[in-house]
Amino acid sequence: MKNLTVFTPTFNRKHLLPRLYESLIKQTDTNFIWMVIDDGSSDGTEALIKTYNAENIIEIKYYWKKNQGMHSAHNWAYEKIETLWNTCIDSDDMMAPNAVENICKNLQSVEIDHDFYAIVGLDADQEGNIIGTKFPPNVEKIKFNQIYLKYHLTGDKKIVCRTEVMKKLPPYPIYEGERLVPLDYKSLLADQFAFIKPVNEVWCIVEYQEDGSTRNMLKQYRRNPRGFAFSRISRINFGATFKEKFKNAIHLVSSSFFSKDFASLLKTRHSFLVLLAIPAGILLHIYIRSKTVKNC
Structure with a gap:
């Protein structure tokens, strides 16, 4: 067998x-x-x-x-x-x-x-x-x-x-x-x-x-914002350190701007942490947008 x-x-x-x-x-x-x-x-x-x-x-x-x-x-x-x-x-x-x-x-x-x-x-x-x-x-x-x-x-x-x-x-x-x-x-x-x-x-x-996802990660962030937001939420919820949780909160904010699903910001166990990450998340969003093109 x-x-x-x-x-x-x-x-x-x-x-x-x-x-x-x-x-x-x-x-x-x-x-x-x-x-x-x-x-x-x-x-x-x-x-x-x-x-x-x-x-x-x-x-x-x-x-x-x-x-x-x-x-x-x-x-x-x-x-x-x-x-x-x-x-x-x-x-x-x-x-x-x-x-x-x-x-x-x-x-x-x-x-x-x-x-x-x-x-x-x-x-x-x-x-x-x-x-x-x-x-x-x-x-x-x-x-x-x-x-x-x-x-x-x-x-x-x-x-x-x-x-x-x-x-x-x-x-x-x-x-x-x-x-x-x-x-x-x-x-x-x-x-x-x-x-x-x-x-x-x-x-x-x-x-x-x-053409693999590893070599095209910034494009993947932009193409799949809801998928990455889902991942970020789980990493915030189960993160072992403050640094890990905050980093993923920044990415969650960026993904929410690409998907226009701002309700995702309130789906974690650490909503206040996500709110603190909004300024850095906006900067990350701008950076990813500058390095990629729409419908990339």
């Missing part, structure tokens, strides 16, 4: 999927499911996945849906996944050759310990250089929000989540005309009752695309 689903949200990335597929079929342990959530592609992605299915090297599940953004694809994945554990590998990334084997070995130590909702490993670039910093060797459990705020680590990490927990948490909201809600929301909620086990092993090989 398979214990792990590797799911991939994709939108018109047919040209990148072969590289990811090669990394999956070359895993030292192929006892996993690859689930592809096609977010409305029109570039022949479905036909490509059919050819991979016909090769019958790994188990593949493919689902097509209308385009609503990566977070909506995550919602679909969590509805469809049946294995105990899951991880997301983006269409422009690859898995390290022994990633599945090492993930499954590490899962054994937290399988029945529900104090843990996830394990987390490292990302590396295509030359094998670790992205950012490793976890401190003496830390055996961690909260998602502590990775960057308490331990001051840098770089993206690869998280493997307990499916049961992800299914129980509320789905990411869908906003008409927007295509992005930051994906840290579920981890922030799970942080309230469980931990993550950190592992200093490389599980994911990344390459940031010119």
Whole structure:
């Protein structure tokens, strides 16, 4: 019985999927499911996945849906996944050759310990250089929000989540005309009752695309103000420090000016803090507007 689903949200990335597929079929342990959530592609992605299915090297599940953004694809994945554990590998990334084997070995130590909702490993670039910093060797459990705020680590990490927990948490909201809600929301909620086990092993090989959200963050702020406002509200509510809460309050103010939804300023547990952030939020809004163009 398979214990792990590797799911991939994709939108018109047919040209990148072969590289990811090669990394999956070359895993030292192929006892996993690859689930592809096609977010409305029109570039022949479905036909490509059919050819991979016909090769019958790994188990593949493919689902097509209308385009609503990566977070909506995550919602679909969590509805469809049946294995105990899951991880997301983006269409422009690859898995390290022994990633599945090492993930499954590490899962054994937290399988029945529900104090843990996830394990987390490292990302590396295509030359094998670790992205950012490793976890401190003496830390055996961690909260998602502590990775960057308490331990001051840098770089993206690869998280493997307990499916049961992800299914129980509320789905990411869908906003008409927007295509992005930051994906840290579920981890922030799970942080309230469980931990993550950190592992200093490389599980994911990344390459940031010119059209990816990481390289276009200011544009994303302007394109998806309600999605980012939702994320800022959760980060204000669950923030561990005043600095984190105030920073996100500034961003919330900026997003509210883009969306014209000023009621969002009153949806946090810290309304007075948000009011204090209004001047800085207006300045941030002006800065983002100056660095981007309307309908960017």
